[in-house]
Amino acid sequence: MEQEKRKSPEELLDAIKRQEQGAGRGHLKIFFGYAAGVGKTYAMLRAARAAKQRGVDVTIGYIEPHSRPDTIAQLQGLEQLPPLQIEHKGIRLREFDLDAAISRKPELILVDELAHTNAPGSRHAKRYQDVEELLRAGIDVYTTVNVQHIESLNDMVASITGITVHERIPDHVFDGADQVELVDIEPQDLIDRLRDGKIYREAQAQKALLNFFDVKNLVALREIALRRCADRINRMAEKVLQAQQDGYYTDEHILVCLSSSPTNAKIIRTAARMAGAFKGSFTALYVESPQQAVVGEKSKRRLRENMHLAEQLGATVETVYGNDIAQQIAAFARVSGVSKIVVGRSNAQRKYVWSKATLTERLAAAAPNLDIYIIPEMDGSRYKERVKRRLDNTFAWADVWKSLLILALATAVGVLFNYLGFSEANIITVYILGVLITAVVTRRRIYSLVSSIVSVLTFNYFFTDPYFTLSAYDKGYPATFLIMFLAAFITSTLAVQLKRQARQAAATAYRTKILLETNQLLQKSHNAGEIADTVGGQLTKLLKRDVVFYLAQGKSLAAPQTFMAMADGDGAAYTGDNERAVANWVFKNNKHAGATTNTLGGAQCLYLAVRVIDKVYAVVGIAVGAEALDAFENSIMLSILGECALALENDTAQREREQAAILAKNEQLRANLLRSISHDLRTPLTSISGNAGILMANGEDIGREKKRQLYEDIYDDALWLINLVENLLSVTRIEEGTMRLNLTAELMDEVITEALRHINRKSVEHTIVVQQEQEFIMAKMDAKLIVQVIINIVDNAIKYTQPGSTITINTTTEGKMVVVTIADNGGGIPDEAKARIFDMFYTANKGIVDSRRSLGMGLALCKSIVNAHGGEIAVLDNKPAGTIFRFTLPLEEVTLHE
Incomplete structure (x- = not known):
C-alpha cells in the first residue's frame, strides 16, 4: 500500500x-x-x-x-x-x-x-x-x-x-x-x-x-x-x-496584447476562456510606444477599460516600453515563459500587398516557437488608431522664427557656395542639413515638413536657371527637386523620431531612477515616519501630482501627511471629512477606491492600500482628478508602493522583535531572580529559623558565649536579608523606570560614615581606612542611594577578601567631578570577569561565602545608580594586589563666608 x-x-x-x-x-x-x-x-x-x-x-x-x-x-x-x-x-x-x-x-x-x-x-x-x-x-x-x-x-x-x-x-x-x-x-x-x-x-x-x-x-x-x-x-x-498533489502543475501561459482597439475586449475575453480551458496562467501585456503620447482621450479611456477588464478576468497586467511592438512582445514572452499569444484578426491581415508585415508575421519571425491564435472580430473592418495631432494648440512663433532663420542661413551659405563655384549637390546638402537642424530645434514635426517643401522652392528660386523664378529649364531638375524633397523629408522624419524616442527614453530613465532611488532611500529610513516622507516625496516627483499619505495606527489611520507638487499648494482639499472617509474605507476593506474607480468615484484622490497580502500598513491618495494615470506611471507607482509596504512590514517586524527582546530580557531577569532567590533566601532564613529554635528550646542551658554567637548569626543573616531586599526594591524601580533622584548637596565624609554604620559585622575582621584630600568635599547626590552604593562595594570587598586585609576609601576631586575609590588588597578580579562584573546576576567567584552565595545584583545596581547621577563607575587592578572600584559624582562648589 x-x-x-x-x-x-x-x-x-x-x-x-x-x-x-x-x-x-x-x-x-x-x-x-x-x-x-x-x-x-x-x-x-x-x-x-x-x-x-x-x-x-x-x-x-x-x-x-x-x-x-x-x-x-x-x-x-x-x-x-x-x-x-x-x-x-x-x-x-x-x-x-x-x-x-x-x-x-x-x-x-x-x-x-x-x-x-x-x-x-x-x-x-x-x-x-x-x-x-x-x-x-x-x-x-x-x-x-x-x-x-x-x-x-x-x-x-x-x-x-x-x-x-x-x-x-x-x-x-x-x-x-x-x-x-x-x-x-x-x-x-x-x-x-x-x-x-x-x-x-x-x-x-x-x-x-x-x-x-x-x-x-x-x-x-x-x-x-x-x-x-x-x-x-x-x-x-x-x-x-x-x-x-505537489507535482500537479501546468506550464501553459497565455498572453494577450492590450490596445485601445474597440475589438480588444473580445480578444481579452477569449484569451481568458483559453487560460481557463488550458488551466494555465494568464497575462495581459501593454506595449507603450512613442505614438501613444499623442492618441486621443477616447482611445486612452478605452485602453484603461481594457486593462480593467483583463484584471477582472484574472490576468496579470504588465507594461513594457518600446518602438517595435512585435520585438517587445517576443522578448517579454521569452523572459516570462509564454506559450501562447492571442491576437485579433486585424493584426493578421494586410490591407494591401505592398503593406508592411503584420504584427502576427513579425511576431512569428521574432519568436518562431510561440503558438499564435488569431481571434475573429465582430467588426471585420480594419481598425486604425486615430491620432489627435492638435496642431492648432501647439503653434509657436518661436519655432516659426527658428525655421525661417535656419532657412535664411542655408540660403546664405548656398549663395556663398554658388559664388565660389561649388556644384548644386553641395547646395542641396546645405538645405538638407538645414531641414535636419530645423527638426532638431523645433518641437513639432510640421515645421520640418514645411521646411522641406520651402527648401525645395527656395533652391529652385535662387539656384536654378532661370534664376529668381520657380521655373526650371533643365529636364533633370524635377528629379533633383523630388530627390531633394524626399531626402529632406526622410531626414527630418528620422530626426523627429529620434527626438521622440529620446524624450521617451529620458522619461523612462527618470521613472526608473526614481524607483531605484526610492529603494535606496527606504533602506536608509529608520521608522514609519521616515518611510512615509520618502514615499510621499518620491511619488510627488514621479507623478507631478499632490499626494496624501495615511499611516496605519492600530485599527485606524493616523493623521494624514500631504506632499504637494507645487511649493505653494494647499493640501486642505485632500484631508476633508469626505476624503478621509474614502481613505478609511480603503484601509478597512483592503481595496482601492476614489477617483477613476467604481467605488466612491466622487473623491478627488485615487486611494490605494499599501499592503502585504491582507495586512494594510498605510493608505496613499493620489490627486488624479478625472484623468487616470498612464500605464507606465501606474506600473512604477505600484512598484514604489510595493517597496513601501515591504519597508513598513520590516519596520513593524523590527519593532516587534525589539519588544520581544525586551520581554525576553525581562523574563530572563525574572527567571534569574527567582532562581537565585529560591536558593539564597532559603539559606539565611533556615539559619535564622534554626538558631531561633535552638534559643527557644535550650536557651537556659546554653552558655553566654554560645548564646551571643547565635544572636550575632541571627543579626548577620537578618542584615543580609535587609540589604538583599533593599537591592531588590532598587532593581525593581530601575527596571520599571520609576526611580526618582532626590538630589541635594551632601558632604562626602558624612555619607561614607553613614554607609560604614551599616556594613556587615564581618568588617571587624578587616581594616577600613577612610582618606579625603580636602576637609570639605561636597557632591550633588541622592544620599540614600549613594550610601547603598558604598555599602554594596565595601560588602563585596569584605566578602571576597581574606580576613585581616585592608579596605581603603579615598575621596578626591578631578575637575567638576568627585572621585571615590574603594580599594582592597585581596586576590583581585580576573581580567575576563571585569567586562561582565557590572552585569545583573553575574558573580566572579562562584564559591560559597559565609554559607551564602551572592545574587550578583549589588554591582549592577551600583552602576545604575552612579549612571543616573551622571557619573561613571569602573573596576581596576590595585598594585601589587587587589581591586579598586572607582566611581564619580558631580562636584558641588563650597562657598565660604567670612
Whole structure:
C-alpha cells in the first residue's frame, strides 16, 4: 500500500492561515439561470424561508419589484430593509441600502440582481461590489444572476442573441461563490410562462418573444449555462487536486496584447476562456510606444477599460516600453515563459500587398516557437488608431522664427557656395542639413515638413536657371527637386523620431531612477515616519501630482501627511471629512477606491492600500482628478508602493522583535531572580529559623558565649536579608523606570560614615581606612542611594577578601567631578570577569561565602545608580594586589563666608 504523503509544516501553516482568513468572511450563494423568468428569485426566497425556519436571522436587502403572485407570496414573513431613495435627473431611483444592511448585520441577507449597475452617487458602481463588502463584513448573501451577465461569456451571448449586455460581473465573483444553484426549466415552458403573462406584461411579453425569447436562443443560452456550471465544478476539482498533489502543475501561459482597439475586449475575453480551458496562467501585456503620447482621450479611456477588464478576468497586467511592438512582445514572452499569444484578426491581415508585415508575421519571425491564435472580430473592418495631432494648440512663433532663420542661413551659405563655384549637390546638402537642424530645434514635426517643401522652392528660386523664378529649364531638375524633397523629408522624419524616442527614453530613465532611488532611500529610513516622507516625496516627483499619505495606527489611520507638487499648494482639499472617509474605507476593506474607480468615484484622490497580502500598513491618495494615470506611471507607482509596504512590514517586524527582546530580557531577569532567590533566601532564613529554635528550646542551658554567637548569626543573616531586599526594591524601580533622584548637596565624609554604620559585622575582621584630600568635599547626590552604593562595594570587598586585609576609601576631586575609590588588597578580579562584573546576576567567584552565595545584583545596581547621577563607575587592578572600584559624582562648589 502506498504511503500517504504528509504535508510539510509550512504547507500546514499556510492552510491554517487561509482557513483563519476565511473564517470571518460571509458565504455567497448564487441562484443561476439562463434567462429572465426561470424562477431564480422565487427559488432564492423559498431557500431563505427554509433558512429562517432553521433559526437563521434572515433579512431581505433588495428584491426587484415583481408582479408575479407566487414570488410576492414568498415575501410574506420575511424582514425587508427599506430601499435607498436616490434622486437622479429628476427621477427617484430605488437602490440597495448597503450601510443599513451592514448596520443591521443579519446572518443572511438577500440581494437580487447581482449584475445591477447602481445609481450615480452610490458607494459602488456595481451591486456585486456591494455584495463583496457584505461578505467581508461576515454576512452570508443569497443573490441571483443570469448567464448573459458573466463577463467572459458576453461576446458569446451577444453572437447568439444579437444583444450586447452592458451589466456584467467578473468571472471570479461567479467562480468564487461558495454555492451556485442552477434554476432550470425547459425553454418551451419558459416561453409558455411568458405568453401567459407570468414574467412580463403583455406588451413587453410580445416584444420579448419577437427578439430574445425564441427557442433557438433559449436552448443555446441554456447549454452555455449548463456548461458554465460544469466548468465551475471542474475548477473546484482542480483546486482540490492542486492542494493534494505537489507535482500537479501546468506550464501553459497565455498572453494577450492590450490596445485601445474597440475589438480588444473580445480578444481579452477569449484569451481568458483559453487560460481557463488550458488551466494555465494568464497575462495581459501593454506595449507603450512613442505614438501613444499623442492618441486621443477616447482611445486612452478605452485602453484603461481594457486593462480593467483583463484584471477582472484574472490576468496579470504588465507594461513594457518600446518602438517595435512585435520585438517587445517576443522578448517579454521569452523572459516570462509564454506559450501562447492571442491576437485579433486585424493584426493578421494586410490591407494591401505592398503593406508592411503584420504584427502576427513579425511576431512569428521574432519568436518562431510561440503558438499564435488569431481571434475573429465582430467588426471585420480594419481598425486604425486615430491620432489627435492638435496642431492648432501647439503653434509657436518661436519655432516659426527658428525655421525661417535656419532657412535664411542655408540660403546664405548656398549663395556663398554658388559664388565660389561649388556644384548644386553641395547646395542641396546645405538645405538638407538645414531641414535636419530645423527638426532638431523645433518641437513639432510640421515645421520640418514645411521646411522641406520651402527648401525645395527656395533652391529652385535662387539656384536654378532661370534664376529668381520657380521655373526650371533643365529636364533633370524635377528629379533633383523630388530627390531633394524626399531626402529632406526622410531626414527630418528620422530626426523627429529620434527626438521622440529620446524624450521617451529620458522619461523612462527618470521613472526608473526614481524607483531605484526610492529603494535606496527606504533602506536608509529608520521608522514609519521616515518611510512615509520618502514615499510621499518620491511619488510627488514621479507623478507631478499632490499626494496624501495615511499611516496605519492600530485599527485606524493616523493623521494624514500631504506632499504637494507645487511649493505653494494647499493640501486642505485632500484631508476633508469626505476624503478621509474614502481613505478609511480603503484601509478597512483592503481595496482601492476614489477617483477613476467604481467605488466612491466622487473623491478627488485615487486611494490605494499599501499592503502585504491582507495586512494594510498605510493608505496613499493620489490627486488624479478625472484623468487616470498612464500605464507606465501606474506600473512604477505600484512598484514604489510595493517597496513601501515591504519597508513598513520590516519596520513593524523590527519593532516587534525589539519588544520581544525586551520581554525576553525581562523574563530572563525574572527567571534569574527567582532562581537565585529560591536558593539564597532559603539559606539565611533556615539559619535564622534554626538558631531561633535552638534559643527557644535550650536557651537556659546554653552558655553566654554560645548564646551571643547565635544572636550575632541571627543579626548577620537578618542584615543580609535587609540589604538583599533593599537591592531588590532598587532593581525593581530601575527596571520599571520609576526611580526618582532626590538630589541635594551632601558632604562626602558624612555619607561614607553613614554607609560604614551599616556594613556587615564581618568588617571587624578587616581594616577600613577612610582618606579625603580636602576637609570639605561636597557632591550633588541622592544620599540614600549613594550610601547603598558604598555599602554594596565595601560588602563585596569584605566578602571576597581574606580576613585581616585592608579596605581603603579615598575621596578626591578631578575637575567638576568627585572621585571615590574603594580599594582592597585581596586576590583581585580576573581580567575576563571585569567586562561582565557590572552585569545583573553575574558573580566572579562562584564559591560559597559565609554559607551564602551572592545574587550578583549589588554591582549592577551600583552602576545604575552612579549612571543616573551622571557619573561613571569602573573596576581596576590595585598594585601589587587587589581591586579598586572607582566611581564619580558631580562636584558641588563650597562657598565660604567670612
